[in-house]
Amino acid sequence: MGHEELLARHRAVMPDWMALYYEQPIELASASGRRVTDREGRTYLDFFAGILTNAVGYDVAEISDAIRSQLSTGVLHSSTLYLIRSQVELAEKIAELSGIPDAKVFFTNSGTEANETALMLATQFRRSDQVLALRNSYHGRAFATVAITGNRGWSASSLSPVKVSWVHGGYRFRSPFKGLSDADYVKACVADLREVIETTTAGDVACMIAEPIQGVGGFSSPPDGLFGAFKEVLDEYGILFVSDEVQTGWGRTGEHFWGIQSHGVTPDAMTFAKGLGNGLAIGGVVARGDLMDCLTANSLSTFGGNPIATTGALATLNYLLDHDLQANAAKLGERLIDGLRDIAADRPAVGDVRGKGLMIGIELVGADGAPDAARAVAVLEGTRERGLLVGKGGLYGNVIRLAPPMTLTEDEVEEALGILEDVL
Template sequence: MAHRELLHRHRSVMPNWLALYYEEPIEIASAHGRRVTDREGRTYLDFFGGILTNSVGYDVADISDAVRSQIDTGVLHSSTLYLIESQVELAEKIAHQSGIPDAKVFFTNSGTEANETALMLVTQYRRSGQVLALRNSYHGRAFATVAITGIRGWSASALSPIKVSWVHGGYRYRSPFKDLSDADYVKACVADLREVIETGTAGDVACMIVEPIQGVGGFASPPDGLFREFKKVLDEYGILFISDEVQTGWGRTGEHFWGIQAHDVVPDAMTFAKGLGNGLAIGGVVARAALMDCLQANSISTFGGNPVATAGALATLNYLLDHDLQANAAKLGNRLIHGLRSVAATHPVVGDVRGKGLMIALELVGPAGEPNPAAATALLEETRRRGLLVGKGGLYGNVIRLAPPMTLTEDEAEEALGILAEAVEAVSA
C-alpha cells in the first residue's frame, strides 16, 4: 500500500493530535541492523531507533530467538498473579545494576506508567502530594506525568493530582545562568532549588524527579555533579529523589550505565523503559525496598512484565552487557560529536551541539541566536531525502535528536556525518 493511501486512512480514524514526522509520512515495513526500509522500498540509516527504543538494532537473532522460544510455549500472558521466571531473573539483574541498596523492581508497560508508579510510591511514602520537577522536562502523557512535564507543547491539561514546583537546571543553553562557569552554574541552581522549597512549597515535599539528560527537551543536560548537590539539599528536608532513566538508561550515554551516575549520586528510585525491550513494550521502577513496599492496598499489573516482554528484555540486557555496547556508544558518540561540532563551526544555523554517547542534539538557531524551529523541520526533511532518519524535539521544536542503535558501526557513523553535513549545508543555503 502506498504511503499516501495509508496516510488518508490514518487521518480518518486516528486523532488529529497524533504527530507524524515528515511532509509525506512513511511506514517502516522491514529492518535489519541499523537500517529500515519503508513500504515503498526506500532504505534509511536509522538514527532515532523508534524514539531511543531499538537500542540494539533490528532483527537481532539473540532477541528474536528468545521471543520465539517463549511464544512456542504457548504462554504469551499469565499476569503478575503468577510466577514468571524471566520476570524474576530480569528483576534480579536490574536490581544489581541499579546500585540501589536492597533494591526491588516493579514492571510496567511503558515509561509513562513507570513514572506514574514512582509518583504513587513516593506520594504514599511521604504522605504528600507535592513534587519538584525541572523546567523543560518530559515524563509521559498520563495525568500525573503531564503535570510534571515542563514543556508547554506536551502539556495537554493543567489539571493534576499533584502540586508541582519548578526548578532551574536541566536546560543550560537558554538558562538565565548559562554564562556562568560549571561551578557557579551548580551553585545558582542549588540556590534556586532551596528558594523554591522555602517559598513555593509547604515543606513536606514528596520527591524531586529529574531526567539526567532531558530527552524530549532536546537532549539538554546540566554540568556533572549538579544532582549530587541537589540531593544534599533534598536530604535536609527528607525529600526523595527519582531519576527518570527512560531515555538515558542501559549505557546509552557511554560513560555510565545510568545517566544519573555522571553525578555521583544514588537515587531513591529510578524509572526505566524504551531501550530495555528493544522494541517490546516494557518499563518499570527500581527502588529501595522500604519505598517499593510502602503501598497498603492491592496493586498488580495485568500486562507489566509479561512472559514475552521479559524474555525479550532479558535477552536485550544480556546482549548489551555481553557486547559492551556502552563502550561502543562512548567511542562512536565522541566521533559524532567531534564531527558535528566541526560542521557547526562553519554553519551558524547550528547554535549548539551537545550530548553524551549516542544521545546527541543539534540546536538550530536564527541570526540572533533565537530558536529556529523552521530550520529543524527543514533539516529533518533534508536528512530523510538523503537516507537518514533523525528525531526532533526541544522546548521550541528547534532541536534535532540523534540516537542510533548502540550497535552502530564506524562506517555508519561516518555515513551519517556526511549526510548531516550535506543537510546542514542545504538548510543554511
C-alpha cells in the same frame, strides 16, 4: 498500499494530536541492523531508533530466538498473579545493576506508566502530594506525568493530581545562568532549588523527579554534579529523588550505565523503559525496598512484566552487557559529537551541539540566536530525502535529536556525518 493512501486512512481514525514525522509520513515495513525500509522500498540509516527504543538495532538473532522460544510454550501472558520466571530473573539483574540498596523492581508497559508508579510510591511514602520537577522536562502523557512535564508543547492539561514546583537546571543553553562556569551554574541552581522549596512548598515535598539528560527537551543536560548537589538539599528535607532513566539508561550515555551516575549520586528510585525491550513494550521502577513496599493496598499489573516482554528484555540486556555496547556508545558518540562540532564551526545556524554517548542534540537558531524551528524541520526533511532518519524536539521544536542503535558502526557514523554536513 502506498504511503498516501495509508495516511488518509490514518487521519480518518487516529486522533489529530498524535504526531507524525515528515510532510509525507512513511511506514516502516522491514528492518535489519541499523537500517529500515519503508513500504515503498526506500531504505534509510536509522538514527532515532524508534525514539531510542531499538537500542540494539533490528533483527538481532539472540533476541528474536529468545522471543520465539517463549512463543513456542504458548504462554504469551499470565498476569502478575502467577510466578513468571523471566520476570524474576530480569528483576534480579536490574536490581543488582541499579546500585540502589535492597532494591526491588516493578514492571510496567511504558515509561509513562513507570513514572506514574514512581509518583504513586513517593507520594504515599511521604504522605504528600508536592513534587519538584525541572523546567523543560518530559515524563509522559498520562494525567500525573503531564503535570510534571515542564514543556508546554507536550503538556495537554493544567489539571493535576499533584502540586508541582519548577526548578532551573536541565536546559543550560537558554538558562539565565548560561554564562556561568560549571561550578557557579551548579551553585545558582542549588540556590534556586532551596528558594523554591522555601517559598512555594510546605516543606514536606514527596520527591524531585528529573531526567539526567532531558530527552524531549532536546538532549539538554546540566554540568556533571548538579544532581549530587541537589540531593544534598533534598536530604535536608527528607525529599526523595527519582531519576527518570527512560532515555538515559542501559549505557546509552557511554560514560555510565545509568545517566544519573555522572552526578555521583544514588537515587531513591529510578524509572526505565524504551531500550530495555528493544522494541517490546516494557518499563518499570527500581527502588529502595522500603519505598517499593510502602503501598498498603493490593495491586498488580495485568500486562506489565509479561513473559514475552521480560524474556525479550532479558535477552536484550544480556546482549548489551555481553557486547559492551556502553563502550561502543562512548567511542562512537565521541566521534559523532566531534564531527558535528567540526561541521558546526562555520555554520551559524547551529547554535549548540551537545550530548553524551549516542544521545546527541543539534540546536538550530536564527541570525539573532533565537530558536529556529523551521530550520529543524528542514533538516529533518533533508536527511530523510538523503536516506537518514533523525528525531526532532526541544522546548521550541528547534533541536535535531540523534540516538542511533548502540550497535552502530564506524562506517555508519561517517555516512551519517556526511549526510548531516550536506543538509546543514
